[in-house]
Amino acid sequence: MPELPEVETVAQGLRRRALGRRIAAVEVRHAAVIAGSAEDFASTLEGRKFARVSRKGKAIAVELTAEDGSAPRFLLVRLGMTGQLTVTPHDAPIEPHTHVFMALDDGREELRFRDVRRFGRLRCLTEQELEKVLGSLGPDAQHVTEAQFLAAMRRRKGAIKSWLMNQNLVAGLGNIYADEALYEARIHPLSQPGRVSGDKARQLYKAVRKVLERAVRLGGTTFSDYLDIEGRPGAFLKKLRVYQHTGEPCRRCGQAIRRMVIAGRSSHFCPRCQPRPRIAAKMRGPREPGA
Ligand SMILES: [Zn+2]
DSSP, rough: OOHHHHHHHHHHHHHHHHHHHHHHEEEEGGGGGGGGOOOHHHHTTOOOEEEEEEETTEEEEEEEOTTOOOOOEEEEEEEEETEEEEEEESSSSSOOOOEEEEETTTTEEEEEEEEEOOOEEEEEEOOOHHHHHHHSSSBBTTTHHHHHHHHHHHHHSHHHHHHHHTTTTTTOOHHHHHHHHHHTTTOTTTOGGGSSSSSHHHHHHHHHHHHHHHHTTTTOOSSSOOOOOSSSOSSSSGGGTTTTTSSSBBBBTBBBBBEETTTTTEEEEEETSSSSOOOOOOOTTTOTTTO
């Protein structure tokens, strides 16, 4: 599932390949990936230009300006589990599960949205609507300040793994990078955020920033579906230390990496480098928010 580094890579690709270009025509083949009416979506986008691409957490927002100078609209993209945005020549073969086509400029190239599982969504919003959606997210994990990060940890009692994945607190982390950051900071996934020492909390903050920065540099992690705007996989898979490495030796101490289910999600950690705290969070059911 795409997390911040994958979404950031797609956003960078959009800046490179779509900025300044005009949407000549929109074709929606499967309306389930459009939030709201597909007809309204298509007619609003047609004729507009890609003016600015921004990202918060796992959401991409593209500002679309109109030639008549009327108020801009925003294309909100959520890749969900298997969403892919690619810019391809119009005559490139069409992969199965390609649901939306946006012809660019003279129509020789197009932006395609493909999504096998169909949990991804494209939405067309006004500026006010966009602010409301993005306002419900916590600060972006790549740009959050240390003070914001430490404040958000205070008095929190659940598992730190779930806390890291709660998009309302810090936006952008999912299962992969939460596991990797906890390993980097040597913190057990069942630690309670409010009980982690100040030093450890600062280490976690640095670990989150470091892991994300490296992953963005390598274009994210591809297990099966995630691709960048040119259709290329990310190269971070080889750099993962614990995620899906159950039973393999820890790179630091040699102990076998363990897997544990927290709030319905797999957590991977080294039992020696990330010792279980004396007072650990209780294991919760799969309905914990942000999981
Ligand atoms: Zn270890």
